[in-house]
Each structure stands twice: as structure tokens, then as C-alpha cells.
Amino acid sequence: MLVLALAGCNGDTPEQAQEEEAVDDGIRTIEVYGTDDMKFVVREAEEGLVTGGAAGQYILLEAIEASPGEELRIRLTTNSTLPPTAMAHNLAIVDLGTDVDDFARKSIQAADNEYIAPEYEDQIIATTRMLGGGETDTITFTVPETPGEYDYVCTFPGHFAAGMVGKLIVE
Ligand SMILES: [Cu+2]
Structure with missing residues (x-):
């Protein structure tokens, strides 16, 4: 990330070319990490994020604020050295009115479907893949037009x- 931040000052270097995997297309991008503590965290507080206490070198992410119809990108990375059968994460945003307890409970049984219960697929607004340690997935989606607090889990x-949850607050 440091190289990315400095690249503008350094001109075109081979390092820059390698590091610049994220294209700056103007879409707001949120870098989220999943930890072995079973929490969603971010590197630093920023506008549009509701953050909690420190979580190691990270900060707990409690909610994401967004505007109706906004294009939003979430990049989730699993930070873990455990095998993916023991520790993996996804980030699934569900529609308003979804019984999130039931969704989560039934999705536990859906290992062969990326841990997304098939009967809830039409209530998913966006979801990453299930990611083992070191893996990253990026989702780009249109924030719903209807204001409200959308759960993600x-x-x-x-x-x-264990509390690996949050809210997409659309207002
Ligand atoms: Cu998880």
C-alpha cells in the first residue's frame, strides 16, 4: 500500500506497474479484512465507515455508510495462517427484511454452495466468495435505492x- 501511495511522486517505475493492481476508476473502495478473532476490521477509520475499538493493528468495522444507488466496491481479505477448513471468511450483504439469524444458521449447512443457503440466494445483494487465509475477493455492486440498515455477515x-456482522447503512 505504501508503494501505491507514493507512486504518484515517483513516476513510472516497474514497481509501480506491479503494485497498481487496483485501477482508479472512481468507485469508492473499502478494504476489509477478516481476522482469526472472527471480526471484520479495517486499517484505519475513514469517512463513511463506522468503526469501533482497536483490533490488533486494525480497527473494528461496525458499519458502512452509503448513498442510495451508489457504486461501491468491497475488497475482503482473510488474514490467517490456519487452513481454510478451520478459518475462512466471506462478506454477504442481505436485503432488508431478511431473517439474518436464519440465513446464517442455514448457510452453515451450505458448504457446497460457498456457505450461502440456496433458499436465501434471492435475498443476497452482494457477497464475496468464501476466502481462506491470504485470499482476497472484490465485489462491486450498486447500493440499493431503498434507505435502511442492511445486514452483512x-x-x-x-x-x-461470534459477532462477525455489520450494517450497510443506506441514507
Ligand atoms: Cu468469518
């Missing part, structure tokens, strides 16, 4: 119960 077994 990690559906890996036990993680919803």
Missing part, C-alpha cells in the same frame, strides 16, 4: 454467532 460456521 460472515457465514462460515460459528462466525455469525
Whole structure:
């Protein structure tokens, strides 16, 4: 990330070319990490994010604020050295009115469907893949037009119960 931040000052270097995997297309991008503590975290507080206390070198992410119809990109990375059968994360945003407890509980059984319960697929606004340690997935989606607080959860077994949840606040 440091190289990316400095690239504008350094001109075109081979390093810059390698590091600049993220194209600056103007879409707001939120870098989220999933930890072994079963929490969604970010590197630093920024406008549009509701953050909580420190989580190691990171900060707890509690909510994402967005405007109706906004294009939004979420890039989730799992920080773990554990095998993916023991520790993996996704970030699944569900529609208003979804019974998120039931969604999470049924999704535990859906290992062969990226831990997304098939009967809830039409209530998913956006979801990353299920990511083992070191893996990253990026989702780009249009924020719903209807204001409200949309739940997002990690559906890996036990993680919803451990508090790996948050809100997409559309206002
Ligand atoms: Cu998780």
C-alpha cells in the first residue's frame, strides 16, 4: 500500500506497474479484512465507515455508510495462517427484511454452495466468495435505492454467532 501511495511522486517505475493492481476508476473502495478473532476490521477509520475499538493493528468495522444507488466496491481479505477448513471468511450483504439469524444458521449447512443457503440466494445483494487465509475477493455492486440498515455477515460456521456482522447503512 505504501508503494501505491507514493507512486504518484515517483513516476513510472516497474514497481509501480506491479503494485497498481487496483485501477482508479472512481468507485469508492473499502478494504476489509477478516481476522482469526472472527471480526471484520479495517486499517484505519475513514469517512463513511463506522468503526469501533482497536483490533490488533486494525480497527473494528461496525458499519458502512452509503448513498442510495451508489457504486461501491468491497475488497475482503482473510488474514490467517490456519487452513481454510478451520478459518475462512466471506462478506454477504442481505436485503432488508431478511431473517439474518436464519440465513446464517442455514448457510452453515451450505458448504457446497460457498456457505450461502440456496433458499436465501434471492435475498443476497452482494457477497464475496468464501476466502481462506491470504485470499482476497472484490465485489462491486450498486447500493440499493431503498434507505435502511442492511445486514452483512460472515457465514462460515460459528462466525455469525461470534459477532462477525455489520450494517450497510443506506441514507
Ligand atoms: Cu468469518
